[in-house]
Structure formats: C-alpha cells, structure tokens
C-alpha cells in the first residue's frame with residue numbers, strides 16, 4: 010500500500026490507525042486482579058483498514074475492530090479481530106477504500122453501488138448467547154464470542170425488516186428482553202423508525218414502524234419498566250443534500266427537539282411527542298417510570314459535540330465553547346400540556362455507565378468520563394477531539410462526586426462496569442488508558458466504590474489501542 014493515511018487529527022497521534030489483529034496470551038499484570046472478575050470484556054473500535062477514498066474522513070467511518078479481554082483465574086488474554094463486513098471484504102479485495110463520504114452512499118466508487126457500507130464499529134451487544142457488532146446505519150454483524158470470527162449479517166433469522174439497528178439496545182435485567190430500534194429503517198434519510206422487542210431467547214417478537222417528526226440522528230434511546238423513550242434532537246439528514254454529495258448530518262436548531270414516549274409493550278400509535286428547545290444528546294444514562302412520571306437522565310450539550318457536524322453546518326464554535334451537563338428530564342403523562350421538568354444532575358461528560366441491574370429503575374450511582382482542564386491541556390484522541398482525563402462516580406440523588414484523574418499526558422476511554430459476586434460490593438470498572446508519551450495503552454481496574462484508591466491492577470498492553478466507542482462485559486457462566 011503506497012497511499013498514506015492523512016495527516017489530520019482523526020488519523021494521527023493516538024488516532025493513527027492500529028490495524029492489528031492479534032492474540033496475546035497472558036498480558037503482564039501489575040497488581041492483583043480480583044478473583045471474582047471472570048469473564049470477557051468486548052470493545053468496539055473504529056480502525057480504518059485503508060486510507061479514505063476522498064482524502065480525509067471522520068473517525069466514525071473506521072472499520073469495526075472488536076477486542077476481547079478475557080479474564081480468567083488472575084490471567085488476561087487479548088484477542089483482536091476485524092468485523093468482516095461486506096464493506097471490509099470488498100475493500101480488502103480491492104486493496105483500497107471504495108466508500109466515500111461518511112454515510113453518503115452517493116459518493117461511493119461505482120463498483121460498490123448498492124452494496125453494504127456498514128462498518129459495525131460502535132457496540133458489541135451480547136444477548137441470548139450471541140455477540141453482535143452494531144453500528145446504527147446498518148444491521149449488526151454476528152461474531153463467534155470465543156474466536157471473534159465473523160458469522161454474517163444479523164437479521165434475527167430473516168425476521169427483521171428494518172435495514173438498521175441502534176448501537177444502544179436496552180436489556181431488561183429482570184426479564185432478559187431486548188428492546189431496540191432502527192432509524193432510517195426504510196432507507197437513507199427516511200423518517201422511518203422500527204421499534205423492536207426480542208425475548209430473552211433472542212427471538213424477535215415484535216417490530217413496529219413509525220415516522221419520526223424529522224429524520225434525526227437517533228443514536229440512543231432508553232426504556233423503563235413501562236415506557237420506551239425516543240429522542241429527536243435536531244441533527245438531521247436530507248436525501249437531496251446527500252444526492253448532491255453533501256454531508257449526512259446538519260444541525261438545524263430551528264426545528265427544536267422532540268421526545269417520543271410510548272408504553273414499551275404498547276402500539277406505536279400511542280406515542281406522545283413532547284416538544285423541547287433545541288439541544289444535542291447522544292447518550293441516555295437511564296430512565297424510570299414512577300406513576301404518571303417518566304424520569305429520563307441524559308448527557309446533553311447546547312450544540313453538537315462532534316466537530317465535523319458543526320463544521321458541516323457552518324457553525325464555527327471551538328470545542329471548549331460547547332457547553333453541556335448531565336440532566337434529568339421529567340415528563341408527566343397525566344398532564345395534557347407538554348411541560349418538561351429539567352434539572353442538572355452532574356457536570357458535563359459522556360459515556361455514562363451503571364450497573365446492568367440498575368437499568369430501567371430508580372437508581373443511585375452512575376459512572377462517566379469528563380474532560381477537566383485543571384488536570385491538563387486537551388489531548389486529541391477519539392472521535393470528538395479532546396480526550397477524557399477524569400473518571401467520575403456520581404451519586405445521582407445527592408450529587409456527591411468522586412473523581413479519579415489521569416496523569417496530564419494520559420486520557421481514558423469508556424469504562425465498563427463489572428459486577429462483583431461479593432454481597433454489598435459495588436463491583437469494578439475497567440477502562441483503557443491512553444499513554445500519549447509512550448504511544449502505548451494500559452487497562453486500569455478500579456474498585457467502583459473506591460475510585461480514589463486508584464487502580465488495583467494495571468494490565469500492560471504492548472501496543473497503542475485506538476479509542477473505542479462502547480464495550481460490554483460478559484461474565485463467565
């Protein structure tokens with residue numbers, strides 16, 4: 010390959026493509042791994058196989074690489090494999106990139122017109138014994154949970170009609186049901202949304218379609234024991250713009266925000282759309298229903314957090330000028346008037362996680378990442394720009410926070426929560442730490458309840474791990 014990756018921030022420094030598929034048995038561990046931490050931590054990482062066809066591209070276009078850290082009896086093994094999507098295979102055969110602008114099929118090489126362009130780079134879902142690599146512009150791809158071999162595109166045995174599947178499905182911790190949706194379900198830039206439920210055995214039980222108020226970037230949704238909540242923040246797609254070679258996403262604040270709420274086992278005709286001022290949110294934290302009230306916790310910013318969306322929208326705002334917070338929005342379904350109660354529950358940050366058992370219920374504790382300028386100057390890594398440099402545990406009801414800062418030349422990626430088998434123990438958090446001076450990565454294991462202790466174990470990784478998006482812990486059964 011003589012063509013080089015671009016010198017842009019999305020492809021240099023810690024963001025330089027890694028492209029390494031590997032098996033490493035027995036990573037070096039400093040400290041002691043808890044004996045009740047047995048299982049596999051899967052991470053999805055965008056990692057472009059070839060330089061972009063049009064000279065530059067966004068981080069989120071990278072081919073999906075899944076890494077699996079397997080924890081067993083005090084040992085850790087690492088396996089990394091590309092998801093062999095249709096796009097990955099076609100480009101592999103051609104030895105070059107064949108796809109153009111981010112989520113714009115009209116800019117692709119004629120040889121791949123009409124072919125799959127999903128990269129499965131966002132979330133590894135584990136449900137009913139299946140491992141599915143997800144990205145929201147397409148269906149998932151099933152992988153062998155042990156070998157990470159790609160088994161094929163996943164459509165629930167031919168039952169799924171939606172062309173897409175969110176990277177943020179929600180699993181009910183009591184029933185094991187899988188709730189998910191797909192937006193642009195009927196094709197690029199359509200308003201079609203498919204709302205789906207699979208049972209604990211992974212059988213698709215229901216798929217209902219509805220039209221969103223506008224074709225919005227619906228990255229995430231959230232479910233309570235009684236309701237499903239859909240976001241429509243005003244980052245929008247337009248087919249004509251795409252046909253002209255334009256960007257998929259443009260910020261249109263004049264549309265405002267819309268939040269749809271329906272009974273989770275009800276009919277989509279029961280959806281009630283609430284209106285709210287324009288804002289941008291990618292991740293819901295959790296939600297729960299209390300009588301007629303639906304409480305929804307989320308990470309919000311005043312404008313899109315992704316620089317490429319702001320640039321494509323003509324919005325010239327630097328990253329430090331983007332303001333946000335964690336907020337709780339409360340909707341009263343008994344009130345015929347759309348009034349949304351809003352209160353801030355924590356300072357700006359993202360990639361929120363909580364114990365799986367707390368999902369869909371009133372809860373106490375969340376963990377998330379923040380960029381704190383008092384720790385050090387920003388270091389570009391990952392999809393947004395400045396990498397996170399602080400891990401925070403937030404007690405939602407009291408606002409009490411504890412924070413583990415990184416060293417000034419380190420950033421951290423999304424933490425995954427690992428349940429402890431010990432009664433009364435809050436469990437552990439595992440996360441990749443990017444060591445920018447060494448051009449290497451480590452994995453930190455911390456006690457969730459005692460962040461200030463720092464890592465109880467540090468796992469040395471003999472290479473740089475590109476920033477992942479989301480991860481999933483699967484306990485050994």
Ligand SMILES: [Fe+2]
Pocket residue numbers: 176177228229291292479
């Ligand atoms: Fe996400």
